[in-house]
Amino acid sequence: MKAALVSLGSVSSEWTLERMRNRFETADNINIKNIEVKMNAKSLEVLYEGAALQEYDCIYAKGSFRYAPLLRSLTFAFYDKAYMPIKPNSFTIGHDKLLTHLALQYNKIPMPDTYLASTPQAAKNLLSGLNYPIVLKFPHGTQGKGVMFADSFASASSMLDALETLRQPFLIQEYLETGGVDVRAFVIGDKVVASTKRKAVMGEKRANIHAGAKGEAYTLDMHAKKIAINAAKAVGAEICAVDILESHDGPQVIEVNLSPGLQGITNATNIDVADKIAEYLFEQAKKFREKGRIGETDKIMKELESKAEKEAMQQIITNLDFRSDRILLPKLVTQITKFDEKDEFVVKAEKGKVVIEKYS
Numbered sequence: 001m002k003a004a005l006v007s008l009g010s011v012s013s014e015w016t017l018e019r020m021r022n023r024f025e026t027a028d029n030i031n032i033k034n035i036e037v038k039m040n041a042k043s044l045e046v047l048y049e050g051a052a053l054q055e056y057d058c059i060y061a062k063g064s065f066r067y068a069p070l071l072r073s074l075t076f077a078f079y080d081k082a083y084m085p086i087k088p089n090s091f092t093i094g095h096d097k098l099l100t101h102l103a104l105q106y107n108k109i110p111m112p113d114t115y116l117a118s119t120p121q122a123a124k125n126l127l128s129g130l131n132y133p134i135v136l137k138f139p140h141g142t143q144g145k146g147v148m149f150a151d152s153f154a155s156a157s158s159m160l161d162a163l164e165t166l167r168q169p170f171l172i173q174e175y176l177e178t179g180g181v182d183v184r185a186f187v188i189g190d191k192v193v194a195s196t197k198r199k200a201v202m203g204e205k206r207a208n209i210h211a212g213a214k215g216e217a218y219t220l221d222m223h224a225k226k227i228a229i230n231a232a233k234a235v236g237a238e239i240c241a242v243d244i245l246e247s248h249d250g251p252q253v254i255e256v257n258l259s260p261g262l263q264g265i266t267n268a269t270n271i272d273v274a275d276k277i278a279e280y281l282f283e284q285a286k287k288f289r290e291k292g293r294i295g296e297t298d299k300i301m302k303e304l305e306s307k308a309e310k311e312a313m314q315q316i317i318t319n320l321d322f323r324s325d326r327i328l329l330p331k332l333v334t335q336i337t338k339f340d341e342k343d344e345f346v347v348k349a350e351k352g353k354v355v356i357e358k359y360s
């Protein structure tokens, strides 16, 4: 099988490519900067260094938020042809903190209270009703560089004025006190393969490695692992790092990184995360080649259907009303089943069990 890694060529990407080469017959290094997308009503083409990008069994595409539209177009164009661990619209969701929070909210994943206001005046009205400190964030910031903390209304208000002159969109967030510690869970498929705890340096609130924080191996409990895995699913990424703050109310997700660095987490945990990625890509690409993505959609649909069925089914634990040798069912059964006396029914009875279905 043939694979490609589309990236900006960081050290982490080099590690991943090397591990991919151990598993796949070939693994091409595709620099995202040399990709172009060409489309019209009839076709959508991806060009690499001016020629059509060849077909692969697996394309692992990643890059910074600047390339989100390009990555989305590329993965969209190859969606039915190659296995790709990150879905097309994940690039626009995952590289925007606000869209990420919306996706997390939709999936009921715990996160800090997050606010968005349309004008600085509306934001100031909002700020007057909050508890301090609070956090202001640029939706596209990374490495801690777009995160600001305000200890009072006065500082938050002056920051807002500065943001207005910069014409920068921002979001406002509840500050979760964790003593400058955050937890990073590296999710691959439905597993957390490695996790670290990062502590901000003295006088700093941001626990990013780029802000001087040091990471150390840290094992998450089952609950936090589940939250991280669900956050990855909510964003549509099978490979990503989920940043979590362990607050008094339990783990809360603050960010999903689609292109996480591997050095910090690999050194801290001694886990070869790049190899775990390569192994997963290979297994999934093999499955994709056998069944295609259509098989996957069928599986999801079946799961959803059986879930809906289970949810629709309600259980009542009760004594039965025996009228001499007949059984009268509780009134609630009539309400739930919506059976009508005009309908006909099939009654299947065996020792210890009875099933009644509307005859159609």
Ligand SMILES: Nc1ncnc2c1ncn2[C@@H]1O[C@H](COP(=O)(O)OP(=O)(O)O)[C@@H](O)[C@H]1O
Binding pocket: 112, 135, 141, 142, 143, 144, 145, 146, 147, 173, 174, 175, 176, 177, 180, 181, 182, 200, 205, 206, 207, 208, 243, 245, 254, 255
């Ligand atoms: N709501 C919050 N409460 C407390 N600390 C926060 C909050 N949001 C972010 N931080 C701190 O700032 C760091 C960077 O925030 P994050 O949202 O992960 O953005 P980035 O993309 O810059 O890493 C986090 O690792 C954490 O230490």
Ligand SMILES: [Mg+2]
Binding pocket: 143, 144, 208, 243, 255
């Ligand atoms: Mg982060």
